[in-house]
């Protein structure tokens with residue numbers, strides 16, 4: 001097996017989900033498993049979630065939903081982005097729940113539902129401040145009325161999304177207020193939106209309002225805090241490990257890797273770790289990131305290459321080929337790497353490549 005690998009601790013995932021369930025005030029819980037469950041492996045993660053009793057999963061695209069159906073997942077699966085009109089046949093065939101915010105998509109679903117003699121459950125999305133998918137609030141009620149009059153369309157509920165629940169309380173409260181008012185207005189004209197979802201991990205951790213009965217969680221079920229360094233009752237599920245594949249001692253003045261961005265200032269011991277940017281190990285970690293070997297922090301030296309990264313192991317006692325390397329784990333968090341390369345942990349974990357085998361610990 002390839003020495004570089006992603007280890008997924010499913011018992012931690014289970015504990016994280018149980019912690020969510022404990023704090024959920026009995027709301028419906030959607031586990032967001034898009035992007036291969038944020039790089040964790042969507043089939044194993046979804047199977048575990050289903051086994052624990054989670055009834056809702058959120059994917060990003062049709063293909064992710066189909067993959068889960070083919071693996072035997074029977075949960076409700078919502079596609080969290082609005083798809084194009086020509087995907088309606090697959091959406092209905094695979095029993096996926098679309099997110100809807102345009103008339104043409106709504107009509108395409110209705111036509112296809114009629115043709116296949118199937119009811120199509122949908123969530124209608126309103127944009128209360130995310131600025132991505134969603135009707136403007138002033139369009140929402142009219143759209144609901146249109147949807148209600150469409151053949152074979154069953155409105156399950158409404159959804160919206162929070163862009164800054166971790167950082168802007170006023171803005172988030174306003175979004176929730178708008179969302180609640182729209183739900184109330186819909187009710188007053190006889191449209192009972194039974195399921196309403198707006199809270200993501202940050203929304204759940206910092207607001208957890210009683211007004212909406214479904215939460216849609218990604219980051220924290222994978223044990224990653226919403227804010228760097230924040231202590232939470234959720235433990236990281238993913239670790240990334242490798243083993244040293246080569247070691248050499250170089251003299252002073254020796255250059256390392258492409259473009260010769262690192263020149264040794266003293267004789268030193270250099271190890272090659274067989275993971276590179278083609279594995280999703282970001283090239284911006286060149287000369288900035290670090291890994292851990294035998295409990296010692298080993299800086300990355302030179303540029304990260306496609307398949308390999310060099311680290312300074314001069315201070316690691318008795319280091320040898322085959323030694324275990326921690327890339328993400330107890331000493332290096334996804335947040336640590338994200339901060340070095342100027343991104344968010346979502347990107348770090350979801351980009352861990354397909355070349356890295358996923359090893360599941362039960």
Ligand SMILES: Cc1ncc(COP(=O)(O)O)c(C=O)c1O
Pocket residue numbers: 032080161200201202216217218219220
């Ligand atoms: C529409 C939608 N809902 C929920 C989530 C989950 O967010 P988080 O991982 O912050 O819980 C995402 C993630 O990007 C999303 O796009």
